[in-house]
Amino acid sequence: MSEALRSHPRTALADRAAEADRADPLARVRDRFDLDDGVTYLDGNSLGALPRAVPDRVAHVIRHEWGRLRIRSWTESGWWTAPERVGDRIGPIVGAAPGQIVVGDSTSVNVFRALVSAVRLAQQDGPGRAEIVVDATTFPTDGYIAGSAARMTGCRLRSASPDDLAGVLGPATAAVLVNHVDYRTGRLWDLPEITGMVHAAGARVVWDLSHSAGALPVGLDEHGVDLAVGCTYKYLNGGPGAPSYVYVRADLLSRLDQPLPGWCSHAEPFAMESDYRAATGISRARAGTPEILSLLALDAALDVWDGVEIAAVRDKSLALTGFFVDCVTALLPSGRVTCATPTGERRGSQVSLRCAGAAGVMRRLIDRGVVGDFREPDILRFGFAPLYTRFADALHAAEVLAEVLAS
């Protein structure tokens, strides 16, 4: 921090914010969201803000497609193929060519689907692989589900930090489940490096992209990821509980042996055959009838990505989170918070501050119109959704946090 910043911090920061917002190539994208209520919303890493296109689209789906066409909409309105079609719209955001992503079910269900599938792929590759390694820092559901996947595939479950994988991987490893960004600290793990390590050990990797997709480049195809899952209600703004997606690399699709082979994954669903024959292509990863209203809300929400390059999103994200840390450093009473989020390229798109009494502090922030969230045990979590967060928002949040901590 410069001396000038120390002496006139608010003014200098306000100037920086104004200049950064003026120069922001994504500034126009904010208008695609309904943020008209003046709230400083820094919880888009938990539930993305409402894209303006969603209400009318869902109203049309309900009143016309369901209300008028009714059952005919499964074909005439494209409901039946929506899981694959919407999956292909997510593709560019996570670096996947068409035909490898399908949307449906919750992230928990897709973690189960992907992890069991990964174990079976590894066991198809060769004998002796009977261990699932799960990221010890992971969002809890991934660990719980990994436990069930291990139990049901006859594997051992082993927990390890992504930092320690080198000492854990070996000829017994079947599959490794890693979160791309740690939900608590915002730490970004090195996807190319870890994917390479898992492959070098002859195992399969499953990435959980819930806290990275839509905030930074993932490069699934480029880095040879085997399988991935992610939620769509955070940086993809699909709405509360919007359906999850699963990615299966193209060359693995014909070998995919997934544990939830519902009728939508059948080669000919409407033949109603009593014997199961898996579909070719990514439809093979489907299960039951998709929840169309939630799925088509997501479809409409993805319109905000028109013309947006994920590299620009990452640039803005790093600038925003870096600026917020600068504001916090300059404005907050000394010693009241410590930053739990790594710097620069090892950071996702959030800033987590450890703070005594964090739960109460967050309540007071929310009362003053600055919405982040609290995570056990002492974390103030601020998400910076690059499509709609301004540098001025980052400054304002730090200012209000400083007031709350000073009061």
Added chain:
Amino acid sequence: MSEALRSHPRTALADRAAEADRADPLARVRDRFDLDDGVTYLDGNSLGALPRAVPDRVAHVIRHEWGRLRIRSWTESGWWTAPERVGDRIGPIVGAAPGQIVVGDSTSVNVFRALVSAVRLAQQDGPGRAEIVVDATTFPTDGYIAGSAARMTGCRLRSASPDDLAGVLGPATAAVLVNHVDYRTGRLWDLPEITGMVHAAGARVVWDLSHSAGALPVGLDEHGVDLAVGCTYKYLNGGPGAPSYVYVRADLLSRLDQPLPGWCSHAEPFAMESDYRAATGISRARAGTPEILSLLALDAALDVWDGVEIAAVRDKSLALTGFFVDCVTALLPSGRVTCATPTGERRGSQVSLRCAGAAGVMRRLIDRGVVGDFREPDILRFGFAPLYTRFADALHAAEVLAEVLAS
């Protein structure tokens, strides 16, 4: 059929329809649905018609709960507890006291959840139970998923008609999966009798209520069913792909050991503990974050049940389907169709007619505004949703079918 009916069939049938519609205690319920387009909709057994309360409710959820309250809606708008709350609204329709039904995931996923749980319950009860019996006539997804459940629990899979269960059940039986109503023929299986047989063999039963819930009394509690699943987009009118539900009998909940233990099924989800501790109560059957838009559309759709008794629904259903068969018998060219649906108490709420060239016949019916559906290989399927189908609709459908077959 009376002689008078034979000689003046249309007039006599029209008189009967008018009288039955006048006397129908459920006639007023039709106004709760948007059926203003003049279509004769007999596919409510596949996708229920749109309840009028849904569009405004979903619009409010999107614009206000998501758009304004955003993340706060998980508590302030009751999103978090909606799966259990909506489950309790389904309870009276299927004869379940509160606290035993939770809504979420697709029927396919819930069949997997329920069947694996049933096997584990049976194995907790005693050793040697390693066989899953699945209804050979079942909707295909149930059979496919049962295959996966068997594989992943180390069970054998055995297929049998519900008629033949007596010869199949034994000390090796762990769990039996039966569809309450056959999706193809409309045959209703005897739930109390089959449940008793399964229990007498020391096994656990899972009922799939997709084609019965909302059309006839089920009596889950009364008949001591162990577990049940069902979809909500047929006679429950929840909308395309509306979420499924699972029932677990109260006394089994503390022993429930389900295969998809996502974070929403944890005793303290927001403690974010790395070790899994199952919730008490039906929340234990949850997995990941529920698809809120689809779930709350279902919630609004359930308003149509206010003041409706399921016994009256069954009375009307039997009268409607019986009347339709009478119309078909009286009006159709002789020998062109045969009825695949049993009579009276063994009938669900649909009538399936076997007919040469059924696919083409159904296309022509739909072109003339009579919407049923075609099922392989030769079935014309007509669903009679008792909440909104009129006797006049049944007559009209038979008349148009007669014209199509005569042309």
